[in-house]
Amino acid sequence: MRYPSEHEEQVNLIRWSTLLSKLHPELRLLHAIPNGGNRNIVTAKKLKAEGVKPGVPDLCLPVPIVQYAGLYIELKRRKGGKLSDEQAWWIAELRRQGYRVEVCRGWDKARAAIETYLGIRT
Template sequence: MKNQTPLESWEQEQFFRWVISNQIRIPELQLANGSMNGIRVSPSLRARLKGQGLRPGVPDIDLPVRRGECCGLRIEMKRKAGGTVSAEQKRFHELLRSQGYRVEVCRGWREAVAVVRDYLGV
């Protein structure tokens, strides 16, 4: 049976709609940005992007805002149902944690919003 839950890309779009609609009230959200790792492109363009620094395993969302001991928040977005964290993603997440980042895997945009609100203390 086909997974009927929204795609990861849709979840990330909803998250950034929330970011845009709340960045005046929560100014730190102006720094939120997304990785382009999940975009499907031709093999030749993928090779060019890798040559320009695209790396597998990089989390989907970056919030470069210091809070306490953490130098930033990184979020790996997944569908509410389905979607697994790859070995490469797990490795990259651990490297980020070793550098002082908080890294979370969120299932759905609402979970990502909750993590950001918790991280920023709002």
């Protein structure tokens, strides 16, 4: 059985959020943080100079709720993929700063985390 790539999982999550944003406009704020992926050396140097940092979670929903300043999601494939040391550091630090951070295996788990965070009932 072939499992979807992390890219495919993230595309599915963004499609879902775009469709649901008609009912829940705060989902329009969900955005990707393009820190991962393979890049050529010139592009990598440019992005590093602009402030791209390794380990930052994949997605951010900058919607504060009573307990949290916002939600970050580190999206992993359903099978395989583990947290790097940099990712673990960012997750711990963001939590210390008052953010909710979820590590989700598959877009459906990320969807559930967002629904729980925003109190969406589907």
